[in-house]
Amino acid sequence: MQPTLSTLRVEDLRTTNDAMARCIRLATLAANSDVPIVLLGETGTGKTLLAHAIHNSSARAEGPFISFNASAMSDTLLESQLFGHEKGAFTGAQQALKGKFELANGGTIFLDEISEMSPLAQVKVLRVLEYGEFERLGSERMLKTDARIICATNVSLRDRLRQGKFREDLYHRLNGLTILIPALRDRREELAGLIAAELKASALRFGKEINAIHPAAMDCLMAHDWRGNLRELYHTVRTMTLFCDGNVIMPEHVHFPPDLNSAESSATVVDSNSASPPVRVDGSHDLSLASAVERHLRFVYRQANGNQRRAAKLLGISRATLSRHLRALDHK
Numbered sequence: 308m309q310p311t312l313s314t315l316r317v318e319d320l321r322t323t324n325d326a327m328a329r330c331i332r333l334a335t336l337a338a339n340s341d342v343p344i345v346l347l348g349e350t351g352t353g354k355t356l357l358a359h360a361i362h363n364s365s366a367r368a369e370g371p372f373i374s375f376n377a378s379a380m381s382d383t384l385l386e387s388q389l390f391g392h393e394k395g396a397f398t399g400a401q402q403a404l405k406g407k408f409e410l411a412n413g414g415t416i417f418l419d420e421i422s423e424m425s426p427l428a429q430v431k432v433l434r435v436l437e438y439g440e441f442e443r444l445g446s447e448r449m450l451k452t453d454a455r456i457i458c459a460t461n462v463s464l465r466d467r468l469r470q471g472k473f474r475e476d477l478y479h480r481l482n483g484l485t486i487l488i489p490a491l492r493d494r495r496e497e498l499a500g501l502i503a504a505e506l507k508a509s510a511l512r513f514g515k516e517i518n519a520i521h522p523a524a525m526d527c528l529m530a531h532d533w534r535g536n537l538r539e540l541y542h543t544v545r546t547m548t549l550f551c552d553g554n555v556i557m558p559e560h561v562h563f564p565p566d567l568n569s570a571e572s573s574a575t576v577v578d579s580n581s582a583s584p585p586v587r588v589d590g591s592h593d594l595s596l597a598s599a600v601e602r603h604l605r606f607v608y609r610q611a612n613g614n615q616r617r618a619a620k621l622l623g624i625s626r627a628t629l630s631r632h633l634r635a636l637d638h639k
């Protein structure tokens with residue numbers, strides 16, 4: 308269920324996972340103080356959501372929440388976005404514009420993808436943090452801001468520092484508290500509950516009466532590695548709800564979005580017909596146990612995207628045994 312960012316508070320977040328519980332505890336501390344925070348987590352783990360929740364639970368809740376993504380922006384645009392400009396400050400500046408720091412006064416500024424900030428942006432942001440002062444482009448008037456800073460990154464800033472891509476002084480300024488948000492695959496015990504809750508919400512939204520998930524479809528969801536984390540989970544559950552034409556989610560309703568970061572890219576579509584016995588040339592069904600075992604092996608191997616370790620785990624057999632079975636199938 309998609310929470311509403313403008314009202315969500317840290318106290319509304321629930322988990323049964325230890326690492327996530329720690330993350331929520333730190334977020335509570337963060338909301339009760341004004342220290343700069345770095346939210347570190349893979350894409351889709353909930354950094355933007357947590358930044359809003361911290362702001363909404365803080366003493367600044369009535370103030371503005373201003374987001375800024377500094378990656379891939381020209382230096383002039385970046386300066387005018389962060390600090391604003393006066394009319395005529397540069398070609399095309401037909402109106403005066405307030406910058407993000409000015410807009411965030413009394414509230415929170417959320418600097419997203421901070422690790423991608425250009426060296427110039429890093430210098431400029433550092434100056435505001437050190438002195439709390441800045442000028443609009445084209446003006447010499449000093450403006451003051453009182454904005455609480457929350458940053459988000461999906462790569463370790465310490466690594467960027469070691470690579471010489473991030474300024475050490477800025478790193479220390481920003482890093483009052485780092486909150487690490489665990490990846491979804493590291494809190495698998497929450498998967499079933501999250502899927503069920505979103506399925507209920509999606510079915511309601513799309514006017515469908517879905518009351519179960521077929522065990523083979525559930526196996527497929529549980530075996531997935533969720534590189535896109537919660538975003539991917541919500542997307543997948545929504546599409547399977549749309550594809551479902553009965554009351555039960557079947558494996559063929561489960562489509563994972565292509566994973567752009569992975570070599571095992573292509574979307575996985577599972578054919579539930581593989582569960583019915585194959586028809587022989589004479590029209591009879593092959594009901595032998597060997598054929599059922601073979602079909603089940605192929606099915607699980609496909610669910611695991613050809614990953615032997617994962618397939619062996621799902622089957623409850625050793626990897627060596629699985630390899631032996633697969634070799635035997637290859638030679639058939």
Ligand SMILES: Nc1ncnc2c1ncn2[C@@H]1O[C@H](COP(=O)(O)OP(=O)(O)OP(=O)(O)O)[C@@H](O)[C@H]1O
Nearest residue numbers: 309310320349350351352353354355356357537538
């Ligand atoms: N604790 C949570 N409870 C419910 N939904 C959540 C939670 N955390 C994240 N979500 C949902 O998951 C999706 C991804 O979250 P979000 O956009 O905050 O991730 P992100 O880490 O900022 O991703 P990116 O790095 O791509 O910006 C959103 O739809 C958000 O509403």
Ligand SMILES: [Mg+2]
Nearest residue numbers: 354355419459
């Ligand atoms: Mg985000």
